[in-house]
Amino acid sequence: MEITEILVDQNGFPAEMFQVLDPEGNVVHQNLLDLVSKEQLVDFYKWMVKIRIADRRAINLQRTGQMGTYPSVYGQEACQVGSGLGLEKEDWLVPTFRETGTMWCFGVPLYQTLLYWMGNETGSKMPEDVNCLPIAITVGGHLPHAMGIAWANKRQNKPGAVLCSFGDGATSEGDFHAALNFAGQIQTANVFFCQNNGFAISTPRSIQTAAKSIAQKAFAYGVKAIQVDGNDVVAVYLAVKQALKEAKENLTPVLIEAVTYRLGDHTTVDNSKLYRADDEVTEMQRREPIARLKKYIEATGLWDEAKEAQLLEECKKGVDEIAEKALTHAKLDPKNMFTMMYAEMTPALQKQHDEFLKQ
Numbered sequence: 001m002e003i004t005e006i007l008v009d010q011n012g013f014p015a016e017m018f019q020v021l022d023p024e025g026n027v028v029h030q031n032l033l034d035l036v037s038k039e040q041l042v043d044f045y046k047w048m049v050k051i052r053i054a055d056r057r058a059i060n061l062q063r064t065g066q067m068g069t070y071p072s073v074y075g076q077e078a079c080q081v082g083s084g085l086g087l088e089k090e091d092w093l094v095p096t097f098r099e100t101g102t103m104w105c106f107g108v109p110l111y112q113t114l115l116y117w118m119g120n121e122t123g124s125k126m127p128e129d130v131n132c133l134p135i136a137i138t139v140g141g142h143l144p145h146a147m148g149i150a151w152a153n154k155r156q157n158k159p160g161a162v163l164c165s166f167g168d169g170a171t172s173e174g175d176f177h178a179a180l181n182f183a184g185q186i187q188t189a190n191v192f193f194c195q196n197n198g199f200a201i202s203t204p205r206s207i208q209t210a211a212k213s214i215a216q217k218a219f220a221y222g223v224k225a226i227q228v229d230g231n232d233v234v235a236v237y238l239a240v241k242q243a244l245k246e247a248k249e250n251l252t253p254v255l256i257e258a259v260t261y262r263l264g265d266h267t268t269v270d271n272s273k274l275y276r277a278d279d280e281v282t283e284m285q286r287r288e289p290i291a292r293l294k295k296y297i298e299a300t301g302l303w304d305e306a307k308e309a310q311l312l313e314e315c316k317k318g319v320d321e322i323a324e325k326a327l328t329h330a331k332l333d334p335k336n337m338f339t340m341m342y343a344e345m346t347p348a349l350q351k352q353h354d355e356f357l358k359q
């Protein structure tokens with residue numbers, strides 16, 4: 001398989017989703033694995049571990065009453081690292097709510113994301129030099145925004161592509177179809193990155209849509225598609241790179257379906273034991289992204305237990321420091337929900353703000 005074959009169209013839909021390392025850490029396509037360096041492999045691994053530790057810390061913060069709510073990325077680390085590190089500085093990220101790792105890899109400090117979930121509006125204020133929109137809670141609502149940014153870039157001859165991430169459930173929303181239709185018609189540099197994690201809260205993928213895959217939804221709109229194993233970080237990274245290249249060089253939008261599994265609850269207010277069997281989760285745990293890369297880098301001498309112990313210690317310390325910093329700054333000023341929406345409040349917002357302060 002060549003890198004260009006990752007990208008499929010109506011005539012060449014792959015029989016199996018694209019994979020570089022299988023769940024046991026065996027190499028499926030050596031020539032594709034050779035496209036990433038040994039240093040990159042270790043870097044992918046370190047990022048995934050770091051994200052998992054941060055994710056657990058965020059859940060603990062919520063469980064101890066120090067955070068409002070939190071959507072875990074447990075099990076989706078390969079999607080997050082593969083997409084976040086695949087982006088270039090000139091590109092845009094338009095994230096959904098389950099993107100702690102992607103945003104962090106792309107340059108949004110974890111501190112910001114923790115503040116956001118603590119309810120502090122300043123968490124949405126992105127660093128000036130990071131092209132990232134704030135977290136979008138409305139399912140699918142941010143896809144037309146992503147298309148709009150790419151369209152504006154095209155009209156202004158600006159470089160860069162726009163990667164918009166979302167879940168399988170979002171592909172049933174009207175906004176998904178509107179965004180892909182416009183992107184296909186106008187030919188914008190959009191990468192629509194669907195993390196198909198098997199569920200939209202308690203609705204399993206099997207009853208979400210009658211479509212055989214999410215990827216094939218692209219074809220109706222003249223958008224290209226890639227279906228990739230979302231638990232294989234190398235495959236996700238290469239797929240994202242290929243899609244961004246297509247989008248930028250040929251002004252062709254691409255939909256990526258990264259097939260993964262949400263190992264945790266939907267958010268901290270969910271209890272997934274109520275709607276899925278333990279056996280299923282155990283089987284999916286066997287295919288999770290960190291273990292397979294670890295097997296490969298250990299087998300090839302790039303990693304060992306001493307390095308693992310050091311990494312865990314560094315990550316825990318680093319994440320604890322970030323969490324402490326967020327906790328110190330998280331104090332809420334309720335009027336921020338009015339004042340931080342726009343540069344200047346609209347008359348309606350001003351009215352609500354004034355009424356609120358009178359109470």
Ligand SMILES: Cc1ncc(C[n+]2csc(CCOP(=O)(O)OP(=O)(O)O)c2C)c(N)n1
Pocket residue numbers: 098137138139140166167168169170171197199200201262266
């Ligand atoms: C328009 C809209 N409808 C309903 C909700 C409530 N809601 C929040 S997340 C979610 C499920 C989203 O599933 P999916 O798109 O697959 O993403 P995932 O949560 O699995 O990452 C729903 C229905 C919402 N936020 N926005």
